[in-house]
Amino acid sequence: MAPRRLLRPVQLLWERLPLMDRWLSGELLGPLVFGVAAFTTVSLSVGVVFELVRRVAESGLPVAAAMQVLGLRLPGFLVLSFPMATLMATLLAYSRLSGSSELTALRSIGVSTTRMVVPALGVAVLMSLLTFAFNDLIVPAANLQAAETLNEALGRSVATEKGSNIIYSRFSLRPANNDSGADRYLSQLFYARRFDKGEMQDVTVLDFTRENGTQMLQARKGTWNVEQGMWEFRDGQVVMAGGEQGTTTSAKFDRYLYPLDQGPLKLAALPKDAASMSVGEALSAEQLLREAGDQKEARRMRVRIQEKFAFPTICLVFGLIGSSLGVRPDARTSRSQGFGISVLLIFSYYLMSFIFSSLGVKGTLAPFLAAWMPVFIGLAGGLVLLRQASR
Incomplete structure (x- = not known):
């Protein structure tokens, strides 16, 4: 009936x-x-x-x-x-x-x-x-x-094919020197050679927010720690370069928690083909690519x-x-x-x-x-x- x-x-x-x-x-x-x-x-x-x-x-x-x-x-x-x-x-x-x-x-x-x-x-x-x-x-x-x-x-492995050469740029705002408002600048740059089963491998993170110079973090692998709400990096080192004295310091670590959003994880999980996305998913992907600073891929996604x-x-x-x-x-x-x-x-x-x-x-x-x-x-x-x- x-x-x-x-x-x-x-x-x-x-x-x-x-x-x-x-x-x-x-x-x-x-x-x-x-x-x-x-x-x-x-x-x-x-x-x-x-x-x-x-x-x-x-x-x-x-x-x-x-x-x-x-x-x-x-x-x-x-x-x-x-x-x-x-x-x-x-x-x-x-x-x-x-x-x-x-x-x-x-x-x-x-x-x-x-x-x-x-x-x-x-x-x-x-x-x-x-x-x-x-x-x-x-x-x-x-x-x-x-x-x-x-x-x-x-x-x-499906996950192995999904992610390689993951590049994620995070931009922040800082007060401008004039009355024009705030300046948008590159605050962090994330790179991973491969994304495999939810794990980033061969990770490099550049942090430009440090007052005493630029911090470079290198790790063998990194995963998203849900409880801490941060990235957990394993087997790596942190290098601090620059600053007023122009000195360079480094320290090795077994486990390091780093405050960065889930942008790299979301970027790695994006389907490579827009045909595998609905309109809503494509709009979210375009916003994520734009925020990550990948203007070419963001423009490609807008066309799709x-x-x-x-x-x-x-x-x-x-x-x-x-x-x-x-x-x-x-x-x-x-x-x-x-x-x-x-x-x-x-x-x-x-x-x-x-x-x-x-x-x-x-x-x-x-x-x-x-x-x-x-x-x-x-x-x-x-x-x-x-x-x-x-x-």
Whole structure:
């Protein structure tokens, strides 16, 4: 009974739609399912299946673990197929209706071309929302679980791969010499060669807050002491250099508690790929990278955050382009031709997205423009095609 109650509002909304919209939306359903299946199968085979088969044959990966990894990676490739399937579905459905003169019949009773593509845009908006939901709620957790499952099956440590060359900068404020307020300065610099199972190895910490000079701490390993709320370093030495006398002193230690926040630990635990983060996690990661002084990675993360919002709108762009191409009076496109045209348009769009994304990461473009310019260009191109089809 509960599923029926949930579906009832959807059914009432569907029934309230005009008959023409329901008819055209129904015509899009078949090609849409076909496109999702086709593009997911191709991309999944190239991106995952061949690699898993190689690992089963060469690395002894259990077949059960390979199937589990395949299932966990499936949502990520489904998300990639949604925009491509939207383009193919709108192109094929409207081309078929145009070829059978059904769109001509609609024009004869006064239905404009723009009105005809409204159902396609509605389906594209729904696909955009579905893409965003998958990309934010399902894909990050599934990708992380897939990586952990694969590493465990191959007998590798996940934590070892997560952290290497950890650099964390901590900035503080000090009173300025003039009336401009406080100056922000680098107070501590943390470096660890490797992060393994919650433990920092080969640690060096530079502390610029000491009044009598600069303190350098070197330790073989360091862990976060929860009870003390500080870092606990083992087997190292502390060197104090500088000061008014210009002297240098050093002292060895077996155990040393050092007051620093958990920033290095959080930084080491960050996923290397933004695709393994939700929007909320990416925002937190960007703030952490910015506070750590890694401006390049922080800028890269800002671009990826904008792309998380821009990517789902590709469905709307492709829906507009596909329906505008298919609604033309002389449009006649078979499934094979539609697949070929879709692949060409998709390749061109993603190439443009890659170029703009690289410019954003480099700093040439603002993160917002780097992520959204391909969308704006695609929408402009779709509107031009729609205008041409309306003549």
